[in-house]
Amino acid sequence: MTAGDVQGAGALLLAPVVLLAVLLVVVSGLLVRERRTGRRLRALLAEVSTPALAQAPPARPRAAIVVNPSKFAHLDESARRRRQAYTAAAFRTHGWEDPLWLETTPAERGTEQARAALAQGVDVVLAAGGDGTVRAVAEAMAGTGVPMGLLPAGTGNLLARNLDVPHADLTAALDLVFSAPDTAVDVGWLEVDRTGDDPAPERHLFLVMAGLGFDAAMMAGVEDRLKRHLGYGAYVVSGARALWGPQARVKVRVDDGEPVGVRTRAVIVGNCGRLTKNLVLMPDARVDDGFLDAVVLSPRGGIAWGEVAWAIVTRDRRGQRRVQHLRGRSIEVSCAEPQEVELDGDPIGTALRIRVAVEPGVLLVRCPPPRG
Structure with a gap:
């Protein structure tokens, strides 16, 4: 074999190696170019998508205000x-x-309006009115998980007083809407049997108190004209008129206990116990304890009313013959004669039997945490 033949054979062997090397270089270049293109494409997508996301702010909360x-x-x-x-x-x-x-x-005193607000997906429903408006709104809100707020505008504002919501300062009441927690509170249900044997008695929600006798007669006697001019003093005037009525014969039953007969001027059942800032009818009543408290008032004559007033002013928890304290999850009162009935300060006519029961923690209220 000549030298030329050897050189020719070497060239033939090197040619595939060179070709393979060229292919590797080309493929590597294509891969690098593809990676660079991918990075540029991802960066371009990020530049396009980031401003779009920033331009879509989260939905803002909305409240509904039910106004009386x-x-x-x-x-x-x-x-x-x-x-x-x-x-x-x-x-x-x-x-x-x-x-x-x-x-x-x-x-339509507020229940229908609150339901319409809930249907629109609001975050909180505020009741701007008196205790009647608050009660009507609460009837729609109970059990929904949507909180209720208070913008008090009535005379008594009993729930606002019990929950330490400012009842004469709109700015302070609004501040609570944005800063206060949602507190789960109990509601009471009042069944009103007007005939004594009604198979389907009326059923009403209440938040503060339901009563039969003197207090209901006092509420029924309050004139709107006096409320406009005297405010809370109108209840004092009406109470003085109803002070000297006769005692009523009733039977009171707590939970599954035996009915107890008493002669009384009033039986008042409370989900909470405060009447005014410093006047507390039921010192142990709490709006979130799952129980109802009650007082049975049995005065007869001016001196006896003085004993009742003293027991209330001193926040007597022991009870005595003129003021008896009861507690349970349900309380039933049966009367020998029809008696006036009220709930949360609103008179609702007469009845021969009422039954009051508690439903614990079903209503969220935006308010300061209840005091112990």
Whole structure:
């Protein structure tokens, strides 16, 4: 074999190696280029998608306000508009949508309006009115898991007083909507049997107190004209008129116990016990303890009423012959003669039998935590 032949054979052997090397270089270049293109594409997508996400802010919360216009009848149209504008501005300042406004009517006192608000998916429903409006709104809110707030505008404002919600300061009441926790509270249910043997008695929700006898007669005797001019003093005037009525013969049954016959002027059952800032009818009543407290008042004559007043002012927990304290999950009162009945300060006519029961923790209220 000549030298030329050897060189030719070597060239033939090197050719595939060179070709393979060239292919490796080309493939490597393509892979590098593909990776760079992928990185550029991902960066471009990130640049495009990030601003789009930033431009879609989270949905802002919204409240509904159920307003009883009769509580603002003393304001002229301009004052009412200023009050509404101030309230809406407070919500905007805290990052909320403008509230949904729903007015009550004599036929629809707040329950229907609250249900309409819930259907629109609001985050909280506020009751702007007296205890009747609060009670009607609560009837729709109980068990829903959506909190209720209070913007008190009535005379008694009993629930607001018991939950330490400012009842004469709109700004302070609104502050609680944005800062206070949601507290689970009990509700009471009152069955009213007007004939004594009604198979389907009326059923009403209440939040503060339900009563039969003197206190209901006092509430029934309050004139709207006096409430406008005297405020809480109207109840004092009406109470003085009803003070000297006769005692009633009733039977009281607590839970599954035996009925006990008493002669009384009033049986008052409370989910909470405060009447005013310093006047507490049931010192041990708590709105979140799963129980109802009750007092049976049995005075006869001026001196006996003095004993009752002293027991209330001193917050006597022991009870005595004029003031008896009861506690249970249900309380039933049967009467020999029809007696006036009230719930949360509203008279609802007469009845021969009432039954009151508690439903624990089914209503969320935006308020300071209840005091022990």
